[in-house]
Amino acid sequence: MRLVQITDLHLNAVPAAHPQDLCPLHRLEGVIDAVNRERPDQVLVTGDISDDETADSYRLAVEALSRLDAPWAWLAGNHDQPTLMANHRELPGELSLGNWRVLMPATRVEGQPHGALGAGGLAWLDARLAEDERPTVIAMHHPPVHVGSAWLDAIGLRDREAFWHVVEPHHEVCAVFFGHVHQAVAGHKRLAGGDVAVYGCPSTHRQFLAEAATFAIDEALAPGYRVIALHDKTLDTRVERVDT
Numbered sequence: 001m002r003l004v005q006i007t008d009l010h011l012n013a014v015p016a017a018h019p020q021d022l023c024p025l026h027r028l029e030g031v032i033d034a035v036n037r038e039r040p041d042q043v044l045v046t047g048d049i050s051d052d053e054t055a056d057s058y059r060l061a062v063e064a065l066s067r068l069d070a071p072w073a074w075l076a077g078n079h080d081q082p083t084l085m086a087n088h089r090e091l092p093g094e095l096s097l098g099n100w101r102v103l104m105p106a107t108r109v110e111g112q113p114h115g116a117l118g119a120g121g122l123a124w125l126d127a128r129l130a131e132d133e134r135p136t137v138i139a140m141h142h143p144p145v146h147v148g149s150a151w152l153d154a155i156g157l158r159d160r161e162a163f164w165h166v167v168e169p170h171h172e173v174c175a176v177f178f179g180h181v182h183q184a185v186a187g188h189k190r191l192a193g194g195d196v197a198v199y200g201c202p203s204t205h206r207q208f209l210a211e212a213a214t215f216a217i218d219e220a221l222a223p224g225y226r227v228i229a230l231h232d233k234t235l236d237t238r239v240e241r242v243d244t
Contacts, residue, residue: 001097001230004035004070005139007046007179008203010079011064013056024051024205025060027223030244031204032067035225038240040070042097044104046179046201047077047141055084062088076108077141077179078115078155094128100135100230103128107142113155115142115180122159122166129170135233136172143178145198147185150213156180168192174235175199177226182208184224184239199237201226 006028015025035043045065050057065072073092076082082091095102105125107115117125129136142157144164157163167173168191175197176189185200202224209216222241229236 001042001100002038002040003042003044003097003102003228003230004038004040005044005046005177005201005226005228006031006035006204007141007201008048008077008182008205009045009061010048010051010203010205011057011060012050012052013054013060015060025064027244028064028204029067031223031225031242032064034240034242036067036069038227040227042095042102043068043070043072044102044139044177045072045074046139046177047075047108048079048179049074049077049085050080053079053081053084055087058084058088073104075104075139075141076106078108078113080108082106082108097230099232100137101132103136103138105138105140107140107157109158114158115156116158117163118159122162125163126166129166129173133172135174135230136170137174137228137230137235138167138176139178140176141179143181143185143198143200144176145187145189147181147183147200148211149181149208151215152181152208164189164191167196174233175237177201177228179203182206183210183218183221184226199226202239202241
């Protein structure tokens with residue numbers, strides 16, 4: 001089973017407002033062409049679909065993502081409006097993929113750049129984890145770990161410790177994949193039952209400079225995506241860049 005994660009599309013209602021080489025829609029289309037060559041079984045789109053939170057931005061997103069040769073599912077980021085998204089396509093929250101499953105918890109906080117699951121989201125996650133012992137990956141927008149950039153760490157998942165408290169007894173969780181940080185991140189969270197891998201994904205648009213104290217763009221890095229290969233009870237993953 002092969003998954004692909006794409007994230008942080010940052011589309012707006014007027015693509016022509018950007019120069020061609022910096023147009024988020026143009027860059028997304030180049031990433032989609034590359035993703036199709038990977039022949040994935042499922043694509044995960046982990047938030048910040050829109051940059052201007054307009055209905056037209058989601059219409060453009062659906063039109064572009066419909067060019068994927070695989071099923072795709074999305075979730076909302078801090079720049080998104082879930083109600084407008086749902087008018088075009090559901091936000092499923094959970095996917096069953098043969099011997100695996102993907103949980104996609106909502107972390108968006110209205111009007112805020114940081115994320116949180118809140119009591120309801122944590123209870124939902126705990127219940128979903130308790131009901132099924134299949135190997136599981138969690139895909140979310142906000143990172144539940146620090147990534148080494150002060151400004152990004154300030155707007156990550158605010159209730160990260162509560163998140164890991166929920167995950168810790170559920171040893172079927174193999175990895176957490178997140179967006180929001182616009183960069184490739186690989187690490188782990190040490191829990192009592194063993195380490196859980198954590199991975200950030202490049203944006204399909206612009207990349208943030210790693211380990212920067214304040215907001216900064218890394219002009220040298222191209223858009224990208226993450227490939228996730230699911231095996232029997234293990235997985236491996238890699239990042240690919242796309243010259244658009």
